[in-house]
Amino acid sequence: MALTMRLHISPCPNDTFIFHALIHGLVDTEGLDFDVRFDDIEALNCAAIERDGEEDVIKISYAALPEVAGAFRLLDSGSALGHGNGPLLVSRRAIGAEEWREARVGIPGERTTANRLLSLLFPEAIRKRAMLFSEIAPAVAAGELEAGVLIHEGRFTYAAQGLQLVADLGELWERRTGLPIPLGGIVLHRRHGAEMAERVARVIRRSIEYAQAHPEASAEFVRTHAQELEAEVRQKHISYFVNDYSLSLGAAGLEAVLRLTALDRSVLL
Template identity: 55%
Template sequence: MKLSLAISPCPNDTFMFDAMLNGRIDTEGLEFEVVFKDIEELNAGLSAAEGVRPHISKASYAVLPQVADRYCALRSGSALGRGNGPLLVAGDESAATDDCSMRIAVPGMHTTANLLMERLFPHLSDKRAYLFSDIPHIVGRGECDAGVLIHEGRFVYRRYGLFLLADLGVEWERATGLPLPLGVIVADRNLPAEVAGTAERVLRRSIAYAFAHPADSLPFVREHAQELDEGVIRNHIEFFVNDYSLDIGPEGAEAVARLLDMPSATLFRA
């Protein structure tokens, strides 16, 4: 059976999916037709009223409540952990988070990064959405006063002369004591249960293979990465792919429920 799959080109996704997309593991008869999109495009594609939606997709945890009638979260494939949150950065070293007039660049209005800004800094309401990889340039040129960096951007902001205002992951952990849920893999609820279950099992097997043979995925990861520096790629994978990616577990599910203020059992595949 062939399934449509939509993921981001970021190293954590390509690292996890490499083995199942490139013939390194048994996919139990499933084939995948993959497209790569920015996270905000992925989120929008799940909630679109028209058009063909993917069978399996990467999404921000923040968008789950809006699409929970159409998609369920898989327990494998999450970007969730500690010390891996989005960073709020500014172009001016004297900038402060109590300045309500700041123009904030965010990587999409439906991203977990934006949801965290709403929770942690609700007074910073002048926000504009940009492609995540453009935000360091936008802030560096002064088109916005500050920006929220995700993916590779959080590792290289100093290259652009930017200054750290807040680590949103640290703020979340300080407030909740829980790991931070960022990204999730979702499956169309119209898929037969056995097919969704097989896809989840294959993904878990793919991630386990990547952990056991990390060098095998590097060509595929580099082919799609925004930043080609191997140190940045390695840091990205180590930050966002971990034991929670294999299985979100009870603590991870509790963190999702806390972030979204709704029971996690209603969101995950039964």
């Protein structure tokens, strides 16, 4: 009898690309069925933090990992890490150093890695407004905000809205640490145990390998759930956020997670 796992991920192209095959039974799921629902990343973070016990497998921002590590175990597969793919800080005009304390800055959630990086790299930016990630660029373009931190599809489309790049927060992180930028990871509730964590990670890895070998299979599923419908943007999103670190964190990926979260390695086991 199959065991049903409640899977809670974002509708963004990297997640739908990664999980398409396992959701639709196109790979060996080792007796697991996945009941999927989709949410914005900050809603996912809140679900993991505030509704402990309702989720089995869930996507979170790495910045939220310290708050959920007691209840959830980090999986080796399914993460979004990499080089040159971090959040972007944008504005309509150049902002002087003395202006940042008064500048209104849109962020895609208090618990997101984007906000964590902004706090680390632009500590003077303190007037933050948490909002849905897809609403940030339009709000900056309309003059409701002086600046905004863009993730997901927004990082590829901001120039078309008349915005300019202030800083690539991922590039600044890489320059400071020499490590890939850890954006989001997949966690499993600890009630399932370490053996189940390895099992789910294997299934996710298998799903990624299938998606990479058969990209056309997930194309409609990805398109249906994407906020940005242009095929070129969806493909850029996948190529930026699905990579070798998605298959396995590896030593460098794990070190980056530990550096960002200030967690001890033993806490994640």
